[in-house]
Amino acid sequence: MLPEQLTEHLNIALPPLLADKLTGTGVTDLERLSGGANNETWRLTWGDTPLILRRRPFSAGAVANLEGNILGLSLLDEAQVIQLASHTAVPVPTVYGVFDEQHPIGEAFIMAFIGGESIPQRWLTEAAFAPARDQLAYQCGEALARIHTIDCANLPGTIGPTTLTRRFEAAQDRLHAFGNVSPALQFGLNWLVDHAPADTPHVLLHGDFRTGNLLINNSGLCGVLDWELTHQGPPGEDLGYLCAHVWRFGQLQNPVGGFGDYADLIAGYKSVAGWSPDLSTIRYWEIFAALSWGLVCQTMGALWKSGQGDVERAAVARRRSEAELDMLLLIDEWED
Amino acid sequence: MNREEEMLSAEVSADSLLGAVKSFLIESAAPHLEGRDRFNARVAANVLGIIQREQTIRPALQALDQDAATRWLPDIDAGANIIQQLSLALARREIENEPGIFDYLKARQLLVTAINNPKYASRAIAKQRWQSN
Numbered sequence: 001m002l003p004e005q006l007t008e009h010l011n012i013a014l015p016p017l018l019a020d021k022l023t024g025t026g027v028t029d030l031e032r033l034s035g036g037a038n039n040e041t042w043r044l045t046w047g048d049t050p051l052i053l054r055r056r057p058f059s060a061g062a063v064a065n066l067e068g069n070i071l072g073l074s075l076l077d078e079a080q081v082i083q084l085a086s087h088t089a090v091p092v093p094t095v096y097g098v099f100d101e102q103h104p105i106g107e108a109f110i111m112a113f114i115g116g117e118s119i120p121q122r123w124l125t126e127a128a129f130a131p132a133r134d135q136l137a138y139q140c141g142e143a144l145a146r147i148h149t150i151d152c153a154n155l156p157g158t159i160g161p162t163t164l165t166r167r168f169e170a171a172q173d174r175l176h177a178f179g180n181v182s183p184a185l186q187f188g189l190n191w192l193v194d195h196a197p198a199d200t201p202h203v204l205l206h207g208d209f210r211t212g213n214l215l216i217n218n219s220g221l222c223g224v225l226d227w228e229l230t231h232q233g234p235p236g237e238d239l240g241y242l243c244a245h246v247w248r249f250g251q252l253q254n255p256v257g258g259f260g261d262y263a264d265l266i267a268g269y270k271s272v273a274g275w276s277p278d279l280s281t282i283r284y285w286e287i288f289a290a291l292s293w294g295l296v297c298q299t300m301g302a303l304w305k306s307g308q309g310d311v312e313r314a315a316v317a318r319r320r321s322e323a324e325l326d327m328l329l330l331i332d333e334w335e336d
Numbered sequence: 337m338n339r340e341e342e343m344l345s346a347e348v349s350a351d352s353l354l355g356a357v358k359s360f361l362i363e364s365a366a367p368h369l370e371g372r373d374r375f376n377a378r379v380a381a382n383v384l385g386i387i388q389r390e391q392t393i394r395p396a397l398q399a400l401d402q403d404a405a406t407r408w409l410p411d412i413d414a415g416a417n418i419i420q421q422l423s424l425a426l427a428r429r430e431i432e433n434e435p436g437i438f439d440y441l442k443a444r445q446l447l448v449t450a451i452n453n454p455k456y457a458s459r460a461i462a463k464q465r466w467q468s469n
Contacts, residue, residue, distance in 0.1 A: 032371070172427065180423035184441050190432055250457045310372075312379050318386060318452040325445045329462045332442070 001057075001106070003030050006042070009104045010053070014046065017097035017110070023047045039075065039228070043113065050113035052093065054078075055106055072207075072228035076100060077156040079109040081204075081227050084154055088146040091215075091223050114223040116215030120249040123216040124258050132220045137260025139221040140209070141268025141276070144238050147224075148203040148273065152232060155204060161232050164199045168192070171291060178298050184324035185294045191331050192288055197281055202232040209238050210247035211257040236277030239265060240285020245326040246293050287330045294323030351388055358384045389451045397447045404440050442466045 010027045018024065024047025033041045042053040056075055073081070079098045086092050093111040101107040123129040152161070171189055175182065207229035215223030241247070242265070243255050251258030256265045262279055269276040301317025303309055358381045366377040405418045408431045412421055425431045446466065449459045 175423070175427070180420045180427065183419060183422045183426055184445055186423045186426040187432060187438070187441055190426060190429065245458050248457070252457050252461065311376050311383065315379050315383050315386075321445065321448040321452045322456045322458070325449050325456065325462055326458050328438075328442050328445055329458055329465070332438075332465065 003032070006030060006053075006105065007044075010044065010110075013099065013103070013105060014097070014110065018046060021096065022049045024049060051096070051110055052113050053105075053108055053110050055108035056101070057106070073156075073158060073230060075107045075109050075228075077158050078227045078230070079111075080156050081159070081230050082111070084150050085147060085224070085227070088149060090143050090146050091221060092227075093223065093225075114215050116217045116222040118212070118215050118223075118225070120211045120258065124211065124249055124251055129216060129218075132216050132218055133259045135220045136216070137256040137264035138268035138271075140214075140242060140256065140260070141239075141265040141270070142272050143221060143224060144206070144209060144235075144242075145269045145272035145276075147206050147209075147238070148235050150204045152202070152204055155232075159204070159231055161202055164196055164234075167233075168196075171295060174295050174298070178302060181298070182294065182320065182324060184328055185291060185298075185320075188287065188291050188294075188324075188327035188331065191327075192284075192291060195284065195334075197234070197236070197284060200234045200236075203235050205231055205233045205235075205238045207231050207233075207238070208241070210242050210244070211249055211259070212247065214257075234277075235269075235273075236281040237285045237288065239269065239277055240282045240287075241289045241292075243282060243286050244289035244293065245286070245330070246290070246322060283330070283334065287327060287334070290323045290326040290330060294320050294327070297323060351391060354384045354388050358388075386452055389454070393447055393451050397444065397451075400440070400444055400447065404444075408434055408437065439466075 007027050007030050010030075014027065015025070024045075027044050027046060029043070029045045031043050033043055040053075040055045040057050042055065044051050044053060054075055072078070076098050079095045082092050083095050086094065091114070093114050095109055095111045098109040099105045099107065117123045117129070123132065152159075168189065175186055175189065180186070206224065206227060208226050209224065213224070213226040214221060215225065242257050243262070245252065248254065248258035254260055255262055262282065266276045266279070266282075297317055297320035300309070300313050301320075304313040304317060361377050361381040361384070366374050366381075369377055401418045401422075404422060405412050408425065409418065409421050412418065422431070431437055442462070443466070446459070446463055449456055453459070
């Protein structure tokens with residue numbers, strides 16, 4: 001949709017939503033932000049207040065027949081989960097309104113803009129963020145423990161309970177559905193099945209809590225974004241995911257997200273929850289995260305072949321080989 | 337024909353053509369583009385790099401896979417997809433404990449990442465670990 005059209009639709013839709021919350025009469029400075037392989041992110045100003053619009057640019061139904069699509073939740077459900085998280089001390093943006101796919105804007109929601117740095121290549125390495133990085137692993141542990149306290153009874157019906165066995169079956173289905181193109185991912189899946197931890201009680205997981213989806217300021221963590229992969233699972237999964245090689249953005253020496261140490265992450269989690277998954281459990285879920293990323297890359301390739309997406313999506317399909325390498329490397333290290 | 341011989345002849349190899357298009361995308365096109373198109377021009381240049389490296393490395397990869405087929409898929413039909421058949425044999429749990437299978441997968445992955453992203457940080461660690469054994 002062209003920015004002019006979107007502005008027109010927003011100027012009709014927003015006044016009743018924002019009337020008693022923000023001053024302003026119309027949208028200015030609408031600008032599409034880069035990034036986001038599935039959903040568009042737009043920044044706009046309402047009066048003097050910057051806002052963010054998350055919008056799905058195509059009908060989810062168009063790709064629903066692709067086995068194992070990686071679109072995650074509908075934006076409506078994602079908005080509902082963010083609202084649930086806002087009742088904890090987890091820093092999330094205020095959601096002002098949601099639109100379903102019948103709305104002229106399309107499936108979307110509008111929320112507050114949180115200031116902070118999201119680009120990993122900046123805050124992972126720049127000296128100005130060093131004090132923030134020092135406390136970030138602990139803060140991430142705290143935030144994850146708080147997310148895990150959200151009552152699953154309040155979740156949208158699409159975020160149902162599952163089991164580890166079902167997750168393995170789903171992964172195997174996806175390897176078969178896409179033509180069994182990766183002996184490395186198959187070997188890794190076999191290993192994960194054989195080394196699975198005892199299934200623990202499931203909690204609400206963010207599902208994509210990682211460097212790149214966090215907003216950082218001088219005090220550390222100031223925003224947790226991108227809740228579209230939220231699901232139920234064992235707590236250790238979220239911690240291991242944050243430590244996955246792919247989300248360290250080249251800073252492999254810092255196992256937690258490329259910025260911190262395991263001990264700080266565990267201590268932060270324990271400070272809120274009173275307990276924490278142990279290191280070996282976290283490392284197991286790092287290997288699982290490599291499988292997940294490999295499957296996402298594989299799905300990206302299938303989506304691109306079906307005509308959805310541009311050259312970036314085609315290129316991401318080749319990044320499957322990084323996930324395959326990580327799986328083999330982590331298994332090799334585990335076996336030592 | 338190596339690069340030096342090519343310089344002396346009238347031939348322009350596929351590799352050189354890819355290099356020319358890559359230079360065009362980065363040096364000529366990208367500076368005139370904005371936003372998503374500028375980003376995608378750089379992605380496209382990287383994709384051409386993948387194709388260049390694949391041309392060079394593919395023969396070694398095919399030889400490795402053929403050797404794996406000889407060892408673990410003795411009954412495979414000529415022309416069958418070796419990678420798919422290996423994956424299926426692993427899924428059926430028929431070959432995962434065969435001596436050498438893990439080493440094959442590791443060697444294969446070093447080649448595949450050499451094509452797709454030779455600078456991936458884990459690759460340096462994996463290479464040091466697996467090639468010193």
